[in-house]
Amino acid sequence: MTESIKSKIRTIPDWPKKNIMFRDITTLLKSPDGLKETVDLLYNRYADKKIDKVVGIESRGFILGAPLAYLLGCGFVPVRKPGKLPAECESEEYSLEYGKDKIEIHKDAINKGDKVLIVDDLLATGGTMNAARNLVKKLEGEIVECAFVVELPDLKGREKIKGENIFSIVKFEGE
């Protein structure tokens, strides 16, 4: 299953800039089998974990997180860029290669003690996921795992989110 998923991810060299090998999951998502295999693999992993909320990180995290929440019979919560969520928010700043960025979550999106699964497409340096887990912790959710489709182990993102359970479906390294 993992090999079938990996084979459907397209690599775009030098995007968004020179020497980056961009892993493009749109080719996986547009394939009926690819979408099904990916969502089913995640669903099977979490089906008995009594998840209360799936948190998806804007915006590719929405594409995997929403079907997963549906199948798990739980709620879906978006973590978004600033200025997108209309009600009261917690926010968390994080560093980029140059400069800073910020993400937000609605304060009423997670209840204290909720079992939360956080989903994003890519674990690279881990900065975004680290900010997302801090948001969930501010709301006193219990993080069951941080799940990704693709991991780039060379960038050591796992170190940034140390202390959490971490799962990725496919890894690309040393290329």
Place this chain on the structure above:
Amino acid sequence: MTESIKSKIRTIPDWPKKNIMFRDITTLLKSPDGLKETVDLLYNRYADKKIDKVVGIESRGFILGAPLAYLLGCGFVPVRKPGKLPAECESEEYSLEYGKDKIEIHKDAINKGDKVLIVDDLLATGGTMNAARNLVKKLEGEIVECAFVVELPDLKGREKIKGENIFSIVKFEGE
């Protein structure tokens, strides 16, 4: 079902600016019943329509479009803001209240003759959906319907996408 869905949508007055009644679907999505009712209603409507691709418009359209594609057993295709899709794109400009915006789709995302369902959260003035349907037409997809969770009939969005089948789950008008 529709009333149950409508009751879970929160209204935020004066957001993002004065005199706008913002219809916030995050309260619907975080409810396990709300997410399930919404996705199931759309699934039941399209189950026998032989859809090849569900196109979701960034980024709330991803949250409804992806579970729907999964259930329909078809592929999911994101329409995104410029600079987000790494492969060759078609793009389409559209007018906002002040200025212009642009959305893009991968050229290889839709095959000629594909039966396409386009999904977004909100039909307001219809500008974004009109641009999205033009993108699908450029790729010679056959648009089965344009589907929304919320429609604001006062803004006459249906006129902007005349010629297409249009479906919305709930309407808010004259408020």
